[in-house]
Amino acid sequence: MTGALVAGGAVGIGIYLLYRALFPSRPGLSSRLAAFDAARRHEEELAAAGRMSPTLERVGGIRAKLGRELVKTAEARGWKMRSIRADLAITERSLEAFLATKFLLPAAALVFMPVVVAYFTLLGVGVSFQIPLWICVAFAAIFFFFPDMQLRQEAAERRADFRHAVGAFLDLVSMNLAGGRGVPEALMTAAGVGEGWAMPRIRDALANARITGQTPWQALGRLGDELDIAELRDLAGALALVADDGAQVRKSLSARAASMRTRELSDLEGKAGERSQSMLVAQLFLCAGFLVFLVYPAVMRVIVS
Structure with missing residues (x-):
């Protein structure tokens, strides 16, 4: 039925x-x-x-x-x-x-x-x-x-790589701002330095913004929404607020890059701790199996006798 x-x-x-x-x-x-x-x-x-x-x-x-x-x-x-x-x-x-x-x-x-x-x-x-x-x-x-x-x-692995690239991008932008460039020029110069797959995405977004008449921070915000990268959205908001003050932008970008590196380091330490715990559990299972291997003949002898 x-x-x-x-x-x-x-x-x-x-x-x-x-x-x-x-x-x-x-x-x-x-x-x-x-x-x-x-x-x-x-x-x-x-x-x-x-x-x-x-x-x-x-x-x-x-x-x-x-x-x-x-x-x-x-x-x-x-x-x-x-x-x-x-x-x-x-x-x-x-x-x-x-x-x-x-x-x-x-x-x-x-x-x-x-x-x-x-x-x-x-x-x-x-x-x-x-x-x-x-x-x-x-x-x-x-x-x-x-x-x-x-x-x-x-996607989680790619976002982690992209966040690492964003941290390096912020350092490059901060150095370009310290050299006397403006915010748009500093963003384009920093995006043109890096390699890999993340930097070309940022570089293309900034180039398309120049063609369509948008500001670079609007392009970064749209890229952050498209890829679901919160760091890019925060960067776009910060650049939109303080785009007229180069020193404040440089200090803000340096602080953001430092905080991203600290968070990335804490995530790596957490992953290392999890792997250490998993290795400890595996070692405990091996020890338990070895103890069973040692005790089994004596137990069987007692049961048979």
Whole structure:
């Protein structure tokens, strides 16, 4: 009875999803206008930059078409996904490829259900569909959340690297201000010195701000919002408040760089402490296993005798 109910529910959900995919609901006027404005702003930014955005990923074939349809569906439903977009922006991936991967991995797990059934049949477990069905559903759920976990982990590592680059960028800006340059010139000169993947992002943001007529701190604030980097947003706010006083800017940037280095050092010390504790636990398990190895012959001798 339970298997029939589960199978009926799965079939009903599949038919409903198929109907929604084939005959999607028409989006409202507000969602259409919001999607049109977002597409226009995106095209204007790309035209002003004179090149493709570095966050776009080359995706071809069925995966690209599926990803575009999923993105249209999400935008029509009004799903913002700000955290996911920020993680994708800092890892230089596209939303289309991410959504297509989240859809294709669980689908692949469900498609392999006949293979699982055949395997259980060869083992002699039986031909009941309940066990293979639950196994495929469990794997589908795991595969559905796996891209999110991988993206979140990679984005956290990239943000840590970016914060380290921001600290060095603040030191370079402070030194340029001490040399007599103005704030915009100091920002551009400091961004042109560093290498890696973080400094070009800052350099491109400042160059695009010069083309579009924005201030450098507005560009840094937008980059901080796009990548979800709080340090860039704080830097943009500080530069906007004290842009006319070079000495105050230099002191503020030096203090921010020092505080970022202190926090980074404390984070490294905390990670080192966690690894030390994990190593201590591993050593305790080894000691416990060695004690069992020593005591086992004597205990068995007492039990047998």
